[in-house]
Amino acid sequence: MILDAKKLTFQYGQMRVLHEVDLTIEPGITAIVGPNAAGKSTLMKCLGGILKGDGQVSLDGEDIAQWPTMQTAQRIGYLPQDFAPQAILTVFETILLGRLNTLGWQVSDDDIERVETMLAEMHLEEIGQRRLDQLSGGQAQLVAIAQALVREPEVLLLDEPTSNLDLRRQFEVLSFVREWTRQKEAASVVAIHDLNLAARFADRIVVMSEGQVHSQGVPAAVLTREMIAEVYSVASHVVVEDGETYIHVTGTLPAQ
Amino acid sequence: MNNSADRSQSRNAVAYRSLSRHRLGIVAIAIVVLLAAVGIDLVTGPANLSWGDLLTAVLSPANADPVHRTIVWSFRLPSALMAIVVGASLGIAGAQMQTILNNPLASPFTLGVSASASFGAALVLVFGSAIAWLPVAWMVPISAFAFALLSAMLIYSLGQMRGGATESIIVGGVALHFLFSAGVAFLQFIAADDALHAIVFWIFGTLEGATWQNTAIVAAVFVIAMVLLLRDAWQLTSLRLGDQHARSLGIDVGRIRLRTLVLVSVVTATAVCFTGAIGFVGLVAPHAARTLVGEDQRYFAPVSALIGAIVVSLAAVVSKVLVPGTTFPIGIVTAALGAPFLAAIALRARRTYW
Numbered sequence: 001m002i003l004d005a006k007k008l009t010f011q012y013g014q015m016r017v018l019h020e021v022d023l024t025i026e027p028g029i030t031a032i033v034g035p036n037a038a039g040k041s042t043l044m045k046c047l048g049g050i051l052k053g054d055g056q057v058s059l060d061g062e063d064i065a066q067w068p069t070m071q072t073a074q075r076i077g078y079l080p081q082d083f084a085p086q087a088i089l090t091v092f093e094t095i096l097l098g099r100l101n102t103l104g105w106q107v108s109d110d111d112i113e114r115v116e117t118m119l120a121e122m123h124l125e126e127i128g129q130r131r132l133d134q135l136s137g138g139q140a141q142l143v144a145i146a147q148a149l150v151r152e153p154e155v156l157l158l159d160e161p162t163s164n165l166d167l168r169r170q171f172e173v174l175s176f177v178r179e180w181t182r183q184k185e186a187a188s189v190v191a192i193h194d195l196n197l198a199a200r201f202a203d204r205i206v207v208m209s210e211g212q213v214h215s216q217g218v219p220a221a222v223l224t225r226e227m228i229a230e231v232y233s234v235a236s237h238v239v240v241e242d243g244e245t246y247i248h249v250t251g252t253l254p255a256q
Numbered sequence: 257m258n259n260s261a262d263r264s265q266s267r268n269a270v271a272y273r274s275l276s277r278h279r280l281g282i283v284a285i286a287i288v289v290l291l292a293a294v295g296i297d298l299v300t301g302p303a304n305l306s307w308g309d310l311l312t313a314v315l316s317p318a319n320a321d322p323v324h325r326t327i328v329w330s331f332r333l334p335s336a337l338m339a340i341v342v343g344a345s346l347g348i349a350g351a352q353m354q355t356i357l358n359n360p361l362a363s364p365f366t367l368g369v370s371a372s373a374s375f376g377a378a379l380v381l382v383f384g385s386a387i388a389w390l391p392v393a394w395m396v397p398i399s400a401f402a403f404a405l406l407s408a409m410l411i412y413s414l415g416q417m418r419g420g421a422t423e424s425i426i427v428g429g430v431a432l433h434f435l436f437s438a439g440v441a442f443l444q445f446i447a448a449d450d451a452l453h454a455i456v457f458w459i460f461g462t463l464e465g466a467t468w469q470n471t472a473i474v475a476a477v478f479v480i481a482m483v484l485l486l487r488d489a490w491q492l493t494s495l496r497l498g499d500q501h502a503r504s505l506g507i508d509v510g511r512i513r514l515r516t517l518v519l520v521s522v523v524t525a526t527a528v529c530f531t532g533a534i535g536f537v538g539l540v541a542p543h544a545a546r547t548l549v550g551e552d553q554r555y556f557a558p559v560s561a562l563i564g565a566i567v568v569s570l571a572a573v574v575s576k577v578l579v580p581g582t583t584f585p586i587g588i589v590t591a592a593l594g595a596p597f598l599a600a601i602a603l604r605a606r607r608t609y610w
Contacts, residue, residue: 073504115269
């Protein structure tokens with residue numbers, strides 16, 4: 001399973017957000033990091049087939065632009081940033097909608113069973129019958145991830161899945177994603193701000209800056225003091241201990 | 257540990273299945289209530305028919321008193337059936353406008369579709385004699401239909417100019433509502449007395465013009481639209497998760513929004529062109545349906561239609577008994593019943609939805 005972007009360019013009106021991005025996503029967790037407005041979200045949307053720019057995105061050699069949107073959604077589970085819907089739907093019903101592709105007028109036992117399994121795997125059984133508007137931000141986030149996973153995608157794209165979560169929930173969500181990714185031998189792409197979380201959970205890191213790939217590779221190779229100074233304009237100490245990379249921000253630098 | 261996990265898993269599936277049965281039960285109850293409301297509607301009227309007279313006239317017309325037969329078959333049945341199909345049309349139109357625009361205040365009335373239909377009707381009522389090639393009785397609904405459809409398309413294009421943002425569709429609709437209301441007021445100002453009376457009656461809405469023919473037209477349009485909407489039930493349900501999310505599920509959001517808007521515009525235009533602007537039904541029915549069955553469209557859409565039908569049928573009864581001897585305009589009744597009902601829902605359930 002390989003998700004491949006070639007010369008991906010995207011602009012909103014006159015504003016170019018992505019510029020000839022070449023990127024290969026392999027099984028495992030890839031974290032996409034970079035400052036605000038670096039093009040992370042747009043890149044995620046292009047990879048998920050939500051936005052169509054110039055260039056090509058292909059999954060195992062097949063150009064995803066040629067697929068019907070339902071097929072793209074089935075094979076590449078893209079999860080947008082914010083999820084705070086006001087719909088009068090239960091958690092169970094919401095996750096069920098993730099199986100839109102197979103849902104018939106009568107909900108099949110198979111679909112119900114898969115939702116059940118998903119609830120159990122993500123420890124959401126307790127809130128299965130709760131309504132969406134009664135969930136905390138963290139719970140809603142988990143429900144959204146469950147909805148993306150229940151259609152059993154080959155690639156999972158999560159746009160800032162941890163931004164609304166407390167420390168413990170951030171850790172839990174990313175642990176779950178890592179476990180799922182390893183178990184299914186799938187690929188997960190996570191756009192994330194927190195470099196320490198990225199270092200801890202990602203197999204590879206892609207640094208985006210001004211619509212282009214600045215650098216990519218294993219965390220220890222990419223997350224350097226120099227990169228952080230150049231891309232984020234902050235001063236930092238980067239410590240590598242027992243194979244783990246830790247970043248301490250010590251101050252700001254003049255913007256470049 | 258494993259045992260409790262097994263129990264919890266089945267617990268959610270069991271709860272989901274029982275929720276589905278509960279909702280089916282509500283659909284059944286709504287059908288029974290509707291039948292009762294229609295029965296009361298049929299038996300109510302100035303001719304003082306008894307239930308026995310009514311049943312005889314409906315079930316074995318050959319044995320019925322010819323006067324009763326005429327009253328029931330020429331007046332009561334068409335207007336009772338019209339109450340059902342108009343109510344159902346407004347209910348489903350309001351429900352889907354609220355769904356695709358993601359706004360609890362969307363309805364045929366608030367988005368100006370009813371006002372523009374009124375304008376179309378008033379235009380013919382005032383200048384009707386100038387257009388001699390068709391009888392006014394036909395020109396009124398045709399013009400009302402055309403204007404209703406035109407305004408719906410206008411609202412949509414206004415929204416498209418701003419990239420399809422639902423907020424601009426709502427604001428555009430409210431603007432159209434005021435624009436066409438002003439137009440109707442102007443026509444009233446210049447109208448002769450008899451035309452003025454006809455306009456006022458039309459604006460309030462009335463079931464008195466119901467015939468088998470126009471009832472059948474409204475019914476046919478409603479049924480076709482309902483079938484098409486139910487085919488999209490899951491996609492429409494998903495739309496309520498937000499555009500971004502719906503898109504991530506593989507839904508072509510723009511296309512389903514346009515398709516649904518066209519469908520509900522035709523449904524609304526057809527309903528209001530024969531009966532006038534019966535307000536508040538399209539706003540209230542979906543809110544009530546939402547509290548009863550949630551937003552799974554397989555239940556939400558039919559229950560919105562059923563409640564719309566119930567509300568208009570009951571309003572028809574009230575309009576007949578309110579002032580003995582005359583039929584009060586039904587639009588006044590629906591507005592008078594609907595407004596406090598809506599206020600009550602809004603105050604009671606602010607936290608629970610929208």
